[in-house]
Amino acid sequence: MKAKHIKNIIFDLGGVILDIDYHLTRDAFIELGIKNFDELYSQKKQDHLFDNFETGNISEDQFYNEIKKASGIDLTNKEIEGAWNALLQTIPQKRILWLDDLKKEYRIFLLSNTNAIHIRAFTKYLHDSYGDDMLKEHFEKTYYSSEMGMRKPNADIFEHVLSDNKLKMEETIFIDDSVQHVEGALAMGLKGILLNKGEKVESVLEQHLS
16 A cells, blocks of 8 residues: 655665675685674774775775785785675565566665675676666666765765655655664654664565555
């Protein structure tokens, strides 16, 4: 049943549409010899390495070099790439069919904090699994932070999506699995839905639209 006042839905990608598991990346880096990956990841978050990579402010080579320097291990770019991509899982076929039905009633968009390495990896996965980039086929428009130079939860990225598509805030829902991103959306007046661990986007969104 369609909620009459909602016309637009903005989805996060990882953890919402695309299944991910951060622990697989952590385990992959541990296998490469970085035993303190959680500590390294936390420190590099503080150093803004990952933020800069997600906003396209540093190149892939700069990212690889920073990981090598921080780890103190002579890793290849390929090894780092493989470990970094390990968290990316699948998009179930039934979710694609669900999106097919959803876009008949709503304007749907994708808004993801992501980086060039992950974009290349999940685009390849989509081509290998479905023969095409189904994200661009199923969403009216896809927005990736590294291509925009801005990221969630900052207001400017939400404002850009709304303005770019002439969306009314009161007619729009944003759904994400990161609490800080949902809080960012709520702070600027968007209706935000937090997808908790273990929940499925299909059932949670249906509750809010019925």
